[in-house]
Amino acid sequence: MSEPPSEYHVSTAAKPHFNRAHALHLLRQMLRIRSFEERCAELYTEEKIRGFLHLYSGEEAIAVGVMQALKPEDAVVATYREHGHALARGIAMDTLMAEMYGKREGVSRGRGGSMHVFDAERRFYGGNAIVGGGMPLAVGLALADKMQGHARVTACFFGEGAAAEGAFHESLNLAELWQLPVLFVCENNLYAMGTALARSESETDISRKAACYRIPAMALDGMDVIAIEAAAHAAVAEIRAGGGPRFLECRSYRFRAHSMFDAQLYRDKAEVEAWKKKCPLLRFRHWLEEAGILSMDETGRIEAEIDAELDAAIAFAEAGTWEPVADLARDVYTEDR
Amino acid sequence: MSEPPSEYHVSTAAKPHFNRAHALHLLRQMLRIRSFEERCAELYTEEKIRGFLHLYSGEEAIAVGVMQALKPEDAVVATYREHGHALARGIAMDTLMAEMYGKREGVSRGRGGSMHVFDAERRFYGGNAIVGGGMPLAVGLALADKMQGHARVTACFFGEGAAAEGAFHESLNLAELWQLPVLFVCENNLYAMGTALARSESETDISRKAACYRIPAMALDGMDVIAIEAAAHAAVAEIRAGGGPRFLECRSYRFRAHSMFDAQLYRDKAEVEAWKKKCPLLRFRHWLEEAGILSMDETGRIEAEIDAELDAAIAFAEAGTWEPVADLARDVYTEDR
């Protein structure tokens, strides 16, 4: 990776009030995501989940950290690797799992599957399977908020691979030009499918790319949930104050293959193992345990609770129903309701 | 305009050998373009030329300066405002004028008109009426050269308005990533149709945009043909030496409306007049006259020669023939020849 980022913006003053309950909340959220993803991998093998499945394991700190800074009235635009964002945003595990199954009880009525999680209630504007395709949407959501005088923020997640797309360029320019309330969150996991960052970008420091649109940008350790939460709080506060967009690059790694079809010929096992040592969950948990905030027992209890939640979610999905084929054409247009 | 450019690369050593003949050549080339453009405006009023007509008056120093650094085997990719590039590249005025008329004797067989001047012999890859549309082509031409081991350069012209397009972003990244021999030349005339730079770019210093792809970039006085020539020579030398792409931003102004349909509501007459005082022709001519390199008489003689050339070009175009309608479908595919 390249030099340190060009601009730093975390004001320590903006650091969230940190207490035990909150720490456990963060841990629980990350663990929920990890467990969900690992169980999805199994369900994929069992052919309960089909299509493309992109897992978030390793990157949990990003979604969880950023979401802490958002209020319910804010909006989220995510990618096809969005289970983590969905869970961290508060979408229930059972409706999310039902969506993985394609059941009518799924959060998108089963229509979208893994790549297209939508939730109007939580202003979760999807899952988008076109790399970079959500970025202009985020700009538009923020534009609508600004024009309507809402002090709302739109958080827009995307991978470092998306930074090569024209949509990235056009979106960042528009957001800064019009001073729109967008929090751009680049999940830099070093690979776009099998393409390493240095083979897709002439400038590998993504945060510097943002700076060249004059968007204040910052590179972060994407494995450090506290650092991300703090940076997100600071950035969101500045955005809400009318400061225009902000950009966070979170340097992370995906522990699993790109999708379930990926033989991972493009990276060394050793590299993967080295990164796994930096696991955001392990790290945070050890830190909590060492600081005496968390006991091993408690971790076990949380894990058991999550397992139960997951089992219930799977049961919910299994018990879910298939949308009748007669409804296939429903919701192509509004009139068809 | 914004701060000075971020990187300077002109090595004075690379400055071209400057002598009287060359000075007169530069002057003549710029005058030829100006005269051509002004006559085109008249011909448009007379309805000899139709469609969209975009004139280059005011920007002559850019095309003329840059072309000095190119060899016959190099390639040029231009815009829909490309008469200047075409003339400076050596396309004859008569075939160019015949193209304006849409005559079969035109350089593109009359098929393209003002926006689509092509010339295989001079490796002039067009005229492109899609803003930014030529940039990926230039990258590809340079890729072909590099893969074939040719030490050739592709000069790619585009306006500052194009810098907002995704194609700009993708092209610059590819060129630097693959270290391709492209000379990017941004003709920053401060407006994209009626949109002033500051209303289209959050970063108004276009040369800084290039730098964020790690492409060495430089901002130049676009009204100074000598400065542009020198910079182009230096940049092309570096490119030919295998240094990858270079980027020149030439800060200029168009003296005329965007096209023949433009009422110019978006800019002050005073601004236009102020820029006209910086006219690259006037400036260079005064300089030559003051330096005793050129006499008033000589200027008159050159102008007379150009007038004659232009009259001949118009006569050529007038005498040209219309492609038979039976040939309409010729050259859609190669087989149709």
Place this chain on the structure above:
Amino acid sequence: MSTETIRTTYREAVRAAICDALDRDRRVFLMGEDVGRYGGCYAVSKGLYDQYGPERIRDTPLSECGFTGAGIGAAMGGMRPIVEIMTVNFSLLALDQIVNNAATIRHMSGGQFHVPLVIRMASGAGKQLAAQHSHSLEGWYGHVPGIKVIAPATLEDARGMLWSALEDPDPVILFEHVMLYNREGELTADAGPVPITGAAVRRAGTDLSLITYGGCLFKTLDAAEELAADGIAAEVIDLRCLRPLDDATVMASVRKSHRAVIIDEGWCTGSLAGEVSARIMEQAFWELDAPVGRVCSAEVPIPYPKHLEDEALPQVRDIVAAARAALGR
């Protein structure tokens, strides 16, 4: 409805429709390249910037993908944007946003979101703008479920369909043929909304059905006039709503006339005209006394010179010839 009329142009009718929408609904705004200070590439929005200000008449950078996507986002965020893509030619740069986002979000979100967006674009050839600036892609857009497509050709429709499009909860693509902007005519002073649901019979006739839309409507009416002089009564149908298509009006006409020709500025292969022909095949085959004909553009990139451009595009004489062929005389 008053019968008082005003003399106006298609351009002014579109402008009046935009003003009307801006006045009626605070959520409406116009956004696109040079819609503001420049006044619009085809002068449609001239004067609106001064009247409504830079927020509601919003100039954009050259970023078709970006601002079209932003229009989709803004629509989902509670606004009613009118996105102007300067011409259909540049809409190719925005097509991913239109096809993959605007058209899909309602369905794939299980009905949770919708995209109340109107995208206007100038389309077609006839101004000698050559190969990259002369596309007619209405048929392409008509292929995509999840969007609606309209092509007002008359002053009434230019004045009235925009409002209906904005009231529609789903994305609507609105085509304005470049050769229509200068058309003058009379419009009732209080011309109101025109629904975006059906075709219009522009001239009644019984001998054959001439089916068209957009820029070809007036050529077709001229052809019908010429045919009438020869005692042939052609019915002229203006499809105007290209998705969904109004099959009922088309089939009713064909059932009466038993012969049809479709006139469409798109390239023939894969044209909207082909679709209409296929539908007549499917729904009215047994009524036909002759094969349905098509008059479309030649399958070439449109060239610059007038005589070649004319040759490439459907002309009155082509329509008359095709009509005669359908009638066997």
Place this chain on the structure above:
Amino acid sequence: MSTETIRTTYREAVRAAICDALDRDRRVFLMGEDVGRYGGCYAVSKGLYDQYGPERIRDTPLSECGFTGAGIGAAMGGMRPIVEIMTVNFSLLALDQIVNNAATIRHMSGGQFHVPLVIRMASGAGKQLAAQHSHSLEGWYGHVPGIKVIAPATLEDARGMLWSALEDPDPVILFEHVMLYNREGELTADAGPVPITGAAVRRAGTDLSLITYGGCLFKTLDAAEELAADGIAAEVIDLRCLRPLDDATVMASVRKSHRAVIIDEGWCTGSLAGEVSARIMEQAFWELDAPVGRVCSAEVPIPYPKHLEDEALPQVRDIVAAARAALGR
């Protein structure tokens, strides 16, 4: 020609074709997202990176517009690029380059330049990839003069059409349906080039003509088999060259059978199937004993769940039903 055959898959046939091209012509190279180190999204180019190196198996950033345009430029600059757009869904981002540059340059330059480029893309649905990853846009590409469009469905064609496409001096778009990659079969060991000029009759029959291409070919053959069991002899035509279309083969079949059904995975409205139907209308109307039918995809964004995806796509039972309808039984 030898009759020795090898057992292989469509995927391997495409790979062999690419290798063959790389071996034959130094100017050929493959470029696209993850074609190299990853081995291709659908594993088509697996192993080629090691064999041919990073220059000739060139991974690109996520920049569909940029690298497709670069392919056009490289073709004009003397190379013979094979650009892989991972799937047709992403090709919308490159469409401007294809339509406005690749398709026009030869004509608008008065024949001075040409673009000897092949663009390969995976297309179609069937893998539960949902609304943004299931497009069938062959028909759209087939609309554009200046490009050629092919859709090999068999092992022979997958093996043989790429080379012909590369030898063609003009841009060729080559579609590989995602459901074909795993198809296994026998291929003659020395299978050679297949011309990209005509349709193929895949099964002879006299009762009706089933006309299809790409991913629907094998469904159609299955339907023909089912019909045969009922004593109905269906002829199956694989269009395979979608632009230009081989009207002669289609009309010869229709003139024999007098009935036709077109099977096309595209959405029905504005489909390639509509074009073929319109052409039959124009060229063989008097031969028809029944209206030409179409079996296309439902006009919805393709949903994720298997049962809904199946319902949305053409299935054997739909083809059989349409064939029976055409025959009136």
